[in-house]
Amino acid sequence: EPEVTQTPSHQVTQMGQEVILRCVPISNHLYFYWYRQILGQKVEFLVSFYNNEISEKSEIFDDQFSVERPDGSNFTLKIRSTKLEDSAMYFCASTLRQNTEAFFGQGTRLTVV
Amino acid sequence: GESVGLHLPTLSVQEGDNSIINCAYSNSASDYFIWYKQESGKGPQFIIDIRSNMDKRQGQRVTVLLNKTVKHLSLQIAATQPGDSAVYFCAENSNDYKLSFGAGTTVTVRA
Numbered sequence: 001e002p003e004v005t006q007t008p009s010h011q012v013t014q015m016g017q018e019v020i021l022r023c024v025p026i027s028n029h030l031y032f033y034w035y036r037q038i039l040g041q042k043v044e045f046l047v048s049f050y051n052n053e054i055s056e057k058s059e060i061f062d063d064q065f066s067v068e069r070p071d072g073s074n075f076t077l078k079i080r081s082t083k084l085e086d087s088a089m090y091f092c093a094s095t096l097r098q099n100t101e102a103f104f105g106q107g108t109r110l111t112v113v
Numbered sequence: 114g115e116s117v118g119l120h121l122p123t124l125s126v127q128e129g130d131n132s133i134i135n136c137a138y139s140n141s142a143s144d145y146f147i148w149y150k151q152e153s154g155k156g157p158q159f160i161i162d163i164r165s166n167m168d169k170r171q172g173q174r175v176t177v178l179l180n181k182t183v184k185h186l187s188l189q190i191a192a193t194q195p196g197d198s199a200v201y202f203c204a205e206n207s208n209d210y211k212l213s214f215g216a217g218t219t220v221t222v223r224a
Contacts, residue, residue: 042215045207102212
């Protein structure tokens with residue numbers, strides 16, 4: 001069964017450092033997403049990406065965040081200068097079309113110290 | 114503003130019994146809803162979805178009911194098993210480009 005894969009599974013970084021979280025969406029999917037989940041809380045939308053541009057972003061997704069699809073398979077989330085409150089699980093997801101089942105990766109646990 | 118929420122944060126159910134998890138949503142324009150299951154340390158896993166032109170949809174051991182009049186969504190799990198223990202989230206498409214998740218219900222199955 002096709003799946004979304006994310007690397008690394010766990011990332012520890014110093015406050016103020018840049019991190020890049022990587023995702024390989026399902027190969028024939030066209031829409032890509034990042035969500036985050038602070039421990040014990042609900043899953044929050046960050047950004048959606050289609051046709052090489054951002055379709056929608058939340059208020060969480062400020063200038064410190066960026067996304068990129070550098071090639072035909074990877075989809076990355078960059079946080080330029082991490083803050084303590086960026087500590088969370090970050091999930092990548094993809095869909096074949098709009099308003100269809102979103103497949104989620106296993107997540108990257110980001111810990112900012 | 115829009116919100117998706119669950120009526121109860123926890124549900125304890127005896128193995129073999131049926132479970133019902135409820136969800137209320139406020140965005141009447143939403144037309145697509147999904148239930149996800151999340152086990153500890155893992156990503157959300159699709160269970161079942163339903164579109165607003167339906168009021169019931171059945172899967173394997175699961176049924177989703179949609180009541181658009183009162184903006185209510187429920188997930189029924191038949192013959193609950195220990196492997197069903199997890200956090201369950203309802204999600205709605207707030208627009209074409211994102212899902213909004215509810216707060217989650219933790220289901221614990223008692224042996």
